[in-house]
Amino acid sequence: MSVPLSSKTVRDLRSIVGAAHVITDPDRLLAYESDGLTQYRAAPSAAVLPASSDEVARVVERLHGEGIAIVPRGAGTGLSGGALPSEGAVVLGTARMNRILEVDPDDRLAVVQPGVTNARLTEATRPFDLYYAPDPSSQSTCTLGGNVAENSGGPHCLKYGVTSRYVTGLTVVLAGGRVARLGGSGRVASGGLDLTGLFVGSEGCFGIATAIEVRLLPLPASVRTLLAIFDTMEAAGHAVTGIIGSGLMPAAVEIIDRATIEAVEASVFAAGYPKGVGAALVVEFDGTEAGLDADADRAERCCLEVGAREVRRARSEEERLGLWKGRKKAFGAMGRIAPDLLVQDATVPRTRLPHVLASITEIGKQYELRIANVFHAGDGNLHPNILFDRADPDELERVERASHEIMKLCVDAGGTITGEHGVGIDKRAYMGLVHNETELDMLRRVRGVFDADHLFNPGKVVPDAVETPAEPVGSERASAAHAEAGAP
Numbered sequence: 001m002s003v004p005l006s007s008k009t010v011r012d013l014r015s016i017v018g019a020a021h022v023i024t025d026p027d028r029l030l031a032y033e034s035d036g037l038t039q040y041r042a043a044p045s046a047a048v049l050p051a052s053s054d055e056v057a058r059v060v061e062r063l064h065g066e067g068i069a070i071v072p073r074g075a076g077t078g079l080s081g082g083a084l085p086s087e088g089a090v091v092l093g094t095a096r097m098n099r100i101l102e103v104d105p106d107d108r109l110a111v112v113q114p115g116v117t118n119a120r121l122t123e124a125t126r127p128f129d130l131y132y133a134p135d136p137s138s139q140s141t142c143t144l145g146g147n148v149a150e151n152s153g154g155p156h157c158l159k160y161g162v163t164s165r166y167v168t169g170l171t172v173v174l175a176g177g178r179v180a181r182l183g184g185s186g187r188v189a190s191g192g193l194d195l196t197g198l199f200v201g202s203e204g205c206f207g208i209a210t211a212i213e214v215r216l217l218p219l220p221a222s223v224r225t226l227l228a229i230f231d232t233m234e235a236a237g238h239a240v241t242g243i244i245g246s247g248l249m250p251a252a253v254e255i256i257d258r259a260t261i262e263a264v265e266a267s268v269f270a271a272g273y274p275k276g277v278g279a280a281l282v283v284e285f286d287g288t289e290a291g292l293d294a295d296a297d298r299a300e301r302c303c304l305e306v307g308a309r310e311v312r313r314a315r316s317e318e319e320r321l322g323l324w325k326g327r328k329k330a331f332g333a334m335g336r337i338a339p340d341l342l343v344q345d346a347t348v349p350r351t352r353l354p355h356v357l358a359s360i361t362e363i364g365k366q367y368e369l370r371i372a373n374v375f376h377a378g379d380g381n382l383h384p385n386i387l388f389d390r391a392d393p394d395e396l397e398r399v400e401r402a403s404h405e406i407m408k409l410c411v412d413a414g415g416t417i418t419g420e421h422g423v424g425i426d427k428r429a430y431m432g433l434v435h436n437e438t439e440l441d442m443l444r445r446v447r448g449v450f451d452a453d454h455l456f457n458p459g460k461v462v463p464d465a466v467e468t469p470a471e472p473v474g475s476e477r478a479s480a481a482h483a484e485a486g487a488p
């Protein structure tokens, strides 16, 4: 339930950021009710859109002075409910903090405000033959602030690593409006502990990143991209194991399953993938020209050895984008076959992919749910996408039960509950599957160092007490999460 702010608080906030940038109108607040995890919704008390680090600090000081919680928000593309408003909280959006503050080609560093989108940073550094490597599939929309908070990955993170490898400095506004500068000028720590590393992946629970310094990489000189087509997911999974096991180091290895291919090919994003096939595998190599063809040849052989029906190779940048299209537009294409989509996220050891994927299919059958898989296969990062209609309570409950079984399956296979989308509200109840009480207590204490009163993103990530659901909890978990998040 939305709790209105007092008129004095609203006046004070307007005097800090300007009247147009404090939103209290319920119709306009609808845009802030949820993120990409659409089955959870809650109205914030207000949304405030500061333009600078100084304004963020003053807003935080004003709100925390009254004990009002703050939920940081970038573009709202998060898939674990991280930007979901908690009861009585104010959303602090970074949409106006969208300036690239510095590009330093000599030191290969850039400093950006948190609302800069991931793809824009690469566009801005391309003229210097540099780019920002972590590339979430949402990169045209998601922000660097959100990427830092989630420690985001992407298709090319198999070779290049995730966000934490690239963030070298942060300016952060902490509880009460205190400002800290962590690392900087290419060094993650100014001396002592790596506080920058600790902040990356803190999911909006430690404070607000208001300036972000990142490492840039030289653009790869050349690229080779393959699309391999298989009759079964199992064969595609074996091809992944074969490629990595052979010592090759692809930049990306992505799997798209039958349901996803069908959705893409029936949509405006049709990529020309063959119909009636079990899976497609996109494999990309990049680097200096020498050796790339040999690597691509070896990968092709690995695919053919396990029964690939066909292997295509891009001969131009246009063809390369065509091969990637089915992968990149997968989520958009699914929007036309179901009103809601739960994009699950978990990791398993690569060698367990065939077993885990087969079991996910069984879980889908058991709960009468459509599950489509499109994921970063190279690093065993699964994204089972459960298609549903949240207006159907019975289906919603089956989604919750199936999700729990998928998480347990991945943990039992030696994996974990998230690869890149974070814990947020969605995975909080699963933290007991991967952490014992001592570890959870450590997480709570570390959070307390940054934000003793949990005034940033309360109710997210770390459960207050052990919340391991021994059995599928169905709609009870959804209701509990809704209640805590203040959802109606």
Ligand SMILES: Cc1cc2nc3c(=O)[nH]c(=O)nc-3n(C[C@H](O)[C@H](O)[C@H](O)COP(=O)(O)OP(=O)(O)OC[C@H]3O[C@@H](n4cnc5c(N)ncnc54)[C@H](O)[C@@H]3O)c2cc1C
Pocket (backbone or CB within 6 Å): 035, 036, 071, 072, 073, 074, 075, 076, 077, 078, 079, 081, 082, 083, 094, 114, 135, 136, 137, 138, 141, 142, 143, 144, 145, 146, 147, 148, 149, 150, 151, 152, 153, 154, 155, 203, 204, 205, 207, 208, 209, 210, 331, 332, 420, 421, 457
């Ligand atoms: C189609 C699609 C594809 C995706 N593909 C990928 C992928 O390949 N890899 C991947 O990792 N993720 C992916 N995601 C998930 C999502 O895009 C990422 O988690 C992204 O980093 C979120 O950025 P955002 O700006 O939308 O953040 P939001 O959703 O607004 O917020 C995410 C979290 O960050 C916190 N936050 C935001 N800004 C700040 C800040 N300045 N300081 C502190 N905390 C902050 C919020 O409180 C919240 O907890 C995908 C999502 C979609 C919809």
